[in-house]
Amino acid sequence: MELLGKNKQELRAYCQSLGEPAYRGAQLYHALYAERNLDLASMTNLPAALRAKLASYAKVTLPQVKQKYLSADGSVRYLFGLSAPEEQSRMKAAAVEAVFMPSEGRQTICISTQAGCAVDCQFCLTAQLGLIRNLTAGEILAQVLLPLIEMSRPDTSPAEEVAEENALAARTNVVLMGQGEPLLNFENTFAALRILLDKEGVGLSPKHVTLSTSGVVPGIERMAKEVVRPKLAISLNASNDEQRDMLMPINRKYPLKDLLAACRKYPLRNWEHLTFEYVMLGGVNDAPEDARRVVKLLAPLKRVKVNLIPWNPGELPFKESKEARLEEFRRILAERGVPAFVRYSRGRDVMAACGQLALKEVSSPQLTVLS
Numbered sequence: 001m002e003l004l005g006k007n008k009q010e011l012r013a014y015c016q017s018l019g020e021p022a023y024r025g026a027q028l029y030h031a032l033y034a035e036r037n038l039d040l041a042s043m044t045n046l047p048a049a050l051r052a053k054l055a056s057y058a059k060v061t062l063p064q065v066k067q068k069y070l071s072a073d074g075s076v077r078y079l080f081g082l083s084a085p086e087e088q089s090r091m092k093a094a095a096v097e098a099v100f101m102p103s104e105g106r107q108t109i110c111i112s113t114q115a116g117c118a119v120d121c122q123f124c125l126t127a128q129l130g131l132i133r134n135l136t137a138g139e140i141l142a143q144v145l146l147p148l149i150e151m152s153r154p155d156t157s158p159a160e161e162v163a164e165e166n167a168l169a170a171r172t173n174v175v176l177m178g179q180g181e182p183l184l185n186f187e188n189t190f191a192a193l194r195i196l197l198d199k200e201g202v203g204l205s206p207k208h209v210t211l212s213t214s215g216v217v218p219g220i221e222r223m224a225k226e227v228v229r230p231k232l233a234i235s236l237n238a239s240n241d242e243q244r245d246m247l248m249p250i251n252r253k254y255p256l257k258d259l260l261a262a263c264r265k266y267p268l269r270n271w272e273h274l275t276f277e278y279v280m281l282g283g284v285n286d287a288p289e290d291a292r293r294v295v296k297l298l299a300p301l302k303r304v305k306v307n308l309i310p311w312n313p314g315e316l317p318f319k320e321s322k323e324a325r326l327e328e329f330r331r332i333l334a335e336r337g338v339p340a341f342v343r344y345s346r347g348r349d350v351m352a353a354c355g356q357l358a359l360k361e362v363s364s365p366q367l368t369v370l371s
């Protein structure tokens with residue numbers, strides 16, 4: 001039985017199935033997620049007899065870190081190898097990526113929810129892989145746990161290590177913006193999020209976790225009803241349906257009218273903003289009239305902000321926006337009451353920037369292969 005990704009209820013039921021009291025499941029949950037101790041043999045909060053049973057019947061499988069690429073800007077791109085989960089033998093082995101981005105005082109981990117993606121956004125290299133498979137809840141969680149464990153110093157005592165990891169977790173932002181459309185793998189993504197956002201689990205704050213969607217309207221409506229949920233970001237990237245149909249074919253299924261209606265109904269908590277991401281593609285969606293149309297589109301919504309993301313030139317047939325154009329776009333939004341920020345992607349040199357996660361090997365001279 002694979003334990004990583006199981007919630008407290010499931011671990012309690014599992015311990016009972018081994019003839020143990022249910023509260024042992026809660027202890028197992030604490031060890032796995034609050035202490036981030038993934039080694040069953042060293043869970044000293046459990047009796048030796050239970051540890052022996054777990055050694056025979058259970059396991060905690062972490063993705064294999066196949067490569068780690070260190071960017072000149074300090075970001076680390078992880079390439080994880082995922083074996084086919086045992087209980088779901090029809091699922092394929094796969095590889096997937098996560099990016100760790102340290103910055104002063106805080107750090108951000110960008111994680112994947114699917115291997116590849118079926119959504120086919122024209123500006124995204126992941127789209128070229130197609131959908132390989134959904135990630136399990138354990139595989140999604142592991143992308144957060146591994147960097148947290150790695151970042152704490154190995155030469156400390158176990159108690160100091162947990163304290164250090166907890167301090168790191170408190171300074172960590174997680175963004176679900178890597179490979180895949182999280183709302184098309186809703187069950188597993190939210191199973192992982194409930195553990196990540198549980199104070200007795202990994203203990204991240206919902207204020208520091210953001211799920212980004214290409215605009216899957218039924219998924220947004222479902223997310224609105226979740227008790228435990230992260231912040232929501234919408235990948236907009238266009239100012240009208242014609243443009244969006246071309247850049248993001250999912251718009252033909254869920255056009256802007258329906259997407260914005262779902263956003264209007266979305267129940268924001270009093271501390272929350274709805275974020276719209278807009279990749280600036282030179283000569284495609286970056287004209288002043290695009291900015292004015294975006295203002296009109298967002299006018300009926302309360303508490304929004306727009307992140308303008310400069311394009312990373314590469315293999316795809318798009319150009320960067322000129323800096324003056326980017327600034328004019330930002331100014332038109334800001335002057336009309338839509339807060340707008342330019343967000344440069346991190347890790348460009350190691351193919352870790354937005355839309356670049358497509359399992360590519362990189363050979364940049366600035367690249368350091370760590371393992």
Ligand code: SF4
Pocket residue numbers: 117118119120121124125126127178179180181214355
């Ligand atoms: S941008 Fe996101 S939703 Fe669109 S193809 Fe890429 S991974 Fe999928």
